[in-house]
Amino acid sequence: MSRTPDVQAPAVETRGLERRYPASRGAPEVVALAGVDLRIERGEVFGLLGPNGAGKTTCIKILNTLLFPSGGEARVAGFDVVREAQEVRRRIGLVSGGENSGYGILTVRECLWMFSQFYGVPGAVANPRIDQLLKVVDLADLAHTRINRLSTGQRQRMNFARGFVSDPEILFLDEPTLGMDVNAARMLRDFVLAWVRERAGRTVLLTTHYMAEADQMCDRIAIVDRGRVLACDTPATLRRSVQGGQHVELEVRDGGTDAAALEGAIGVPVAWGAPHPERGTRTLKFRLPEGRVLGQTLRALEERGISVQGVATRETSLEDAFIHIVGRTLDDDAPGGGA
Amino acid sequence: MSRTLAGEAMLFVRAARARAYVRIVGSFREPNGLLADAVFPNLGMCAFVMMYRALGAPAYYEALAVIGGILTTYWVNVLWGMGAQFYWEKQAGQLQLYFAAPCSRMAILAGMAAGGLLASMLRSLVGVALAVFVFRVQLEPFSPWHLAAVFFATMAALYTLGMIMASLFLLYGREAWHTCNAFMEPAFFLSGLYFPIRTLGAFGAVAAALLPLTLGVDALRQVLLGVRSPGLMPVRWEFAALCGFAVLYFFVARWSLRHLENLSKREGRLTQRWQ
């Protein structure tokens, strides 16, 4: 009944993957996935980025054998998620943000041990691994505390550790840093990256609402919306897909110059931003194309009698790319959605 | 992770042991729960013993009620601790973690059963102690081997029935909940937990054919009370029937679990909460 693993097979491969939730109790049918093609290679940290309801969790559930597709096919480590679910389960781990795992009466340590046993990890392997993971998620001091006494963030850190107790080949992280403080989230991001780097062929599929998280962690990102993949590439390439260059914001002492004259002077379209009457200045915005030197532009402005009081620049962010591709920003309720 | 048969067996044992551990730790770690769990379920039994005593019923009626009362604790555990468990897990959102793990679902259920059985044993020991030391209920001399055989056959049948119920909860949420409730009081009545089953007449025979609880109660009474409690059938038959039920239920549970798991994955209800 068992099959030999195909090490050549990509970690995840989907073809025309579809999932519809039938209409029920007056609610219309929902098309959560409308034909998704993905190919995630071994060793990649791959991100699924999309607004609420885009279909990210649905996709992860199908890949974790928790939901059948309504159409198309999905393979994990070369095994079909429907017909060879058992082989898939041996190789995967799943952490969802805000999940409620374990039993309140168990201690943190016992809870992690319990889950390791569902994967058949022998005690001699599980125990040192759990100790190490508890250190990573900074819960070593709380190892013998009952989990119903943990705070939300502490619980989420425990869930995170739980995903690693079986040392899976392919790890699915569905908003794993939800509810964690900035330090904890950074620590865990670094841990995931180190975990993937230190072990040949380990793969992570991550969904997140934090742009910076996706940008920092992922080798490649698929931007999904309404059940479709709109773009799939490295964060750098996605950023470049919007017009490149630097976004510049200057605070200038307003000499009464109009925008058209300024454009003539510096050669790029400009826009006036908010005035700062208390300082007698205004904001001037423009995008400096690649290859242009900011210093020259500033000198050109000075020659026109415009005195520059302050300069701020930023690179094209992943969010710029996201807005460009999806046509709207990540939902407002997603904290950290801003750049 | 070895994929040999031995490896599979190891995985089953490890998963079942871990799940049983939760049950056992759970019932010993909370002192308040211990009191509520161990003493309160036995109060119903005490009421029957005192009632029979007040009415001047033959002494063996008291023993009858004690045996019924003790089995009640297990039946309640089967219904609410086995049957409804996957419902709790689903509401808590952790059912998906069981179903994404490589261990067999039967291992999880077996662990739940073993843990629940051990935890309920504590309760029933309190019941036995009450009966023997407080009410001084009299039993006939009996063979501990017969007792053990009949007891474990009854438990096997009850807990495998619980596994079938657990599988129903995978797909059905609240609906199955009502079913569970429906099983509680009528089962108490039909199994004649607190009175001689023969009182039920033909009803009793039918109930016995359907409910392992009835068979178990009857068999245990025959073993513990001897000739004072004439049974529905010879103990041997009842024992064989209980074993038969256990095997049958086990396979039905396995089939039903697989079938309903697939159905709920198709309908998208396996990981749906608050349904």
Ligand SMILES: Nc1ncnc2c1ncn2[C@@H]1O[C@H](COP(=O)(O)OP(=O)(O)OP(=O)(O)O)[C@@H](O)[C@H]1O
């Ligand atoms: N069990 C279900 N029954 C019906 N519709 C569902 C079910 N689960 C999800 N949906 C719908 O499918 C769509 C995709 O949901 P999904 O959870 O995959 O989105 P998501 O990308 O993970 O969103 P989020 O960022 O909010 O987590 C949504 O419109 C959702 O309402």
Ligand SMILES: [Mg+2]
């Ligand atoms: Mg989601």
